[in-house]
Amino acid sequence: MERRLSVATHWGSFVAVVDSGRLVRIEPRHDDPAPSPIGPGMVTAAEDSARVLRPAVRKGWLNGEPRVPGAARGADAFVEVSWDHAITLVSDELRRVRAQHGDSAVFGGSYGWASAGRFHNAQAQLHRFLALDGGYTDSRNTYSTAALEVILPHVIGGHPWSYQSRMPMWDEIVDNCELVVAFGGLALKNSQVNPGGLARHQTRDLQRRCRAAGVGFVNLSPIRSDVADFLDAEWLPVVPNTDTAAMLGIAHTMLVNGWHDEDFLRRCCVGFDRFAAYLVGELDGIPKDAAWAAGITGIGRDAITDLARRLTSRRSLIMVNYAVQRADHGEQPIWMSVVLAAMAGSMGRPGGGWGAGYATMDATGVARDRAFVATVPEVPNPVPDFIPVARIADTLLHPGEVIDYDGRRLTLPELRLIYWCGGNPFHHHQDLHRLARAWQVPDTVVVHEAWWNTTAKFADIVLPVATGLERDDFAAGFSDPHLVAMPKVREPAGESRTDHHIFAALAARLGFEREFTQSRSEIDWVRHLYEQTRAKLGTAALPDFDDFWASSTAELPPSTGPHAGSFEDLRSDPRQFPLATPSGRIEIFSEKIDSFGYDDCAGHPKWFEPAEWLRADLSDRFPLHLISNQPATRLHSQYDNGGHSLGSKVRGREPVTINSSDAASRGIADGMIVRVFNDRGGCLAGAVLSDDLMPGVVQLSTGAWWDPVEPGSSGTLDRHGNPNVLTADRPCSRLSQGPSALSALVDVERYEGTLPDVLAFAPPKLVPPS
Structure with a gap:
């Protein structure tokens, strides 16, 4: 018999239709006026061949040969192991790194959206676990802003x-x-x-x-x-x-x-x-x-x-x-x-x-x-060190180097163990060939992943995790006045476990299971967070948990603020309603920023010529400006293997939009496979001609899973169309150290060679232990 269950995602709420435990389809909610087409495409990815089904360890790492040619991260085969063996490997390596190099040698930035849900928040679970285990180096700010x-x-x-x-x-x-x-x-x-x-x-x-x-x-x-x-x-x-x-x-x-x-x-x-x-x-x-x-x-x-x-x-x-x-x-x-x-x-x-x-x-x-909604309780991080989020490759390549950040001087720590879950650095980061070189530096990379994406293939230990369709939770979006129930739609694929389940097992091995789980099961945690929310808002504001779970949605009471820093209040009386700036007013000139003495960010806004733009000398060689914007068919790299994203590909590759005049001068027709390239690398993409772009501009969205022809070879061609093989790993300025992905010049040409097969969604070679 068919069952209809609530599904909440970052791209909206849906109804999952399940028949005898099998996910049949995902439908929009009847009351959503503009449902995202990403949702129904999730069915394609639920059981595809890219699912990570069992814990796996990179062969070279398992054999103690992390630097052997041909066995580098990204190019090596993997050995599937038991969960008990995997938990032993991770817990022993955490102990070793902390004992030999200190807690700051463990990096737990783990930047990314992960999936919706108040309890199964991958980054919150990781940070809670690592903080209880002694601490970790964190990252600050976001690639987006x-x-x-x-x-x-x-x-x-x-x-x-x-x-x-x-x-x-x-x-x-x-x-x-x-x-x-x-x-x-x-x-x-x-x-x-x-x-x-x-x-x-x-x-x-x-x-x-x-x-x-x-x-x-x-x-x-x-x-x-x-x-x-x-x-x-x-x-x-x-x-x-x-x-x-x-x-x-x-x-x-x-x-x-x-x-x-x-x-x-x-x-x-x-x-x-x-x-x-x-x-x-x-x-x-x-x-x-x-x-x-x-x-x-x-x-x-x-x-x-x-x-x-x-x-x-x-x-x-x-x-x-x-x-x-x-x-x-x-x-x-x-x-x-x-x-x-x-x-x-x-x-x-x-x-x-x-x-x-x-x-x-x-x-x-x-x-x-939005009104208060409870989330996983934080644990203070005993390690004060952090890095700006987009400086991960710099940190790995240049430990001990001192950089500027917002008036401070930061010493980049030496990272020996990277623990990543809920994100995809091989999507977010710029200059992927540089990142791949940096990624070879640490002793160990541990990744939680549901699919064999690029980050999983560049890991040492890959632990398979359940998706948002395979666990119980509830969702509460930013400024969205609703709670949405997220009952488990299907059983986890293969031997997948939730992030919380994995961290609880590691915490048990490391001696702090009770502190981590607080002796609650996962559904008890979900119920607890909901009831915490209900108690904070007043029990009359929300139904009890069982009624909410049965009805799938509850409306939160409106938030009344306060909203400090109102510009309306400032205009009415700047003395009575000052802003939280040194002057209490809008700082058109900032004495504080001016005091930093940065040559790339003055005390007031200015025009600084970009390193790469259409008036730069480099445009003689690379005359097109690359816009690597957000995709329409997925969230960042999430569900690039979903039906909606796959349906947008051109002969299996990410579409690149080119102005028709630029295409004509290069002999490029609609639907052709082209090579987009500069000195940092090149990728194949499918040409889409449009006059919606001004001449001199090409648009290639982010998020296509990186698919290098020779993963261990720097500069190798990407078969699939990831623009971050082309973007520069260069900070905005010394003030923010943010990414500058949209300052990149390229050229485009017809691809005349034999088309390589796209292997982005194929698992790596899995071999028995040697």
Whole structure:
């Protein structure tokens, strides 16, 4: 008989149809107005040949030969072992590394989204386990928004993510805003997701309401389709990585015409006079006027002037997308967008001003906050050491090196054991050939994985884990006002276990099982976290656990804040409602950042020329700018082996979008397999021709599982289309040390050779013990 069970994922909530224990299909919920197509495609991956079915150990590591040619990480065969043997190997290696090298030699950054669920949160489980075992070196910030996370507390104060509760919500934009100017666009594909889970997608309909209310939209992006067609947006194609120059040109036009909001700048900001001196060229002899900006950005001088006029004469909102800060000097467009909004006159007025990340997740701009929901209790980490998240390869290759970070000097630790679960560094990180070299350095790499993806193939010990369909939990997404039950849909594949089960077994072997599990079973933990939530919110706010589990969804009471740092309050009375900055106001000039003395991040926003962009000397050899944006068919690399992602491939390879004129000059036709390349490497991809991209730009989404032809050979061709063989492992600046993936030049050519088979989804060679 068929059963229908609730499924919650980062890309929405669904109904799983199960027949005699077999997953038949996954259907959208009837009340989701814009369900993601990723969900139904999960069925394809549930039992595919890439599943890790038993614990496996790399043969060279097991034989004590980690550096033998042909037996390196990524190229070696694996030996399947029993769970008891695997637990012994991991626990003994943790003891050895801690005893010989100290607790900071264990890296537990384990960055990644993992899967939805309050209890089965892979990173939380790992960090709890490692902290109880003595501690670990952690990572700080995210690949998505590292530059933003570091710069915004200096400029507007507060927690790095507090801006999301301080900017206008979509319903306020509907009611009050007249003009939205979106730097980096508003791609709806990104709003499929919400960290932690999602009951219903709302962003699409809220955007439609904006358009119906007469809100105008301007899309400043190299890609026309970064804004939905129904918004009828004006497209101003901008040279990639030049958003700051465009903003400076608009700001200069406002200033010299007297259109700027002098009252707000005087009362609610600090340092505008010093920034204005730079703007008009007093400091360097270069006025940052519309003509100057036009020469850099490719946007016409008249268009820049007109945009400045419209921004200051209407209730306007400046939106900046996360993509613009994943680039050289990525702090600058974030900082400058705040300054531009402060000048334009709508900052702190209903529906206007400034905001970031709209449409990058469904919750952004939908609700200011979510009521309290309990999660796995944290254990303080006894090790104070950390690294900026995108500096993992630097740390492995250069232990002991001292780097700058947000005014501090950090010594990169020597990492001897990497423990990774719930993430995929061979998706997130840039310059994968460099990462692969760095990945050979530590003594041991332990990975929890459900599939034989690249990270699993580059590990020493791979422990098979259950997926979100194979365990009990409940979901609560960021700012989403719902809890969604997640009953187990199917039994775990092969000998898979949950992350918690694995860590409990290791904790038992290492002598702290009771502290780790608190003597609760997994379903007891799920019930406990739910009841903790219910007790905190008041028992009348939520049904009891059994009723919730039976009904699959519960609505949380609305969150009433407080939301500190309101720009509305700042405008009304900056003395009574100061921001959490040194001045209590918006810091257009930051004395603190200026005191750091960085040559790549000054005391006010500036234009810094990127290392790689279309005006660089390197463009003579590599004349196309690569946009490695988020995919529409999966979440990062998750479910690249799912039906929806597989269906988007071109002859089994990731699609690369090319402007038709660039394709014609290279003899490339739609559907051809091409090689995308630069000095860092090359990959094969399937050509898709479109004039939605400005000439000189190619777009290859992240997340295709890296599939090197010769895994042990640096620079080898990727068969599948992962753009991070092409991107530079170079920090944004000394301030944030964030990734600069979107500063990359490439070229594209027809691939004339024999096409190699795509092996991204094939398991490695499994051999008996020697």
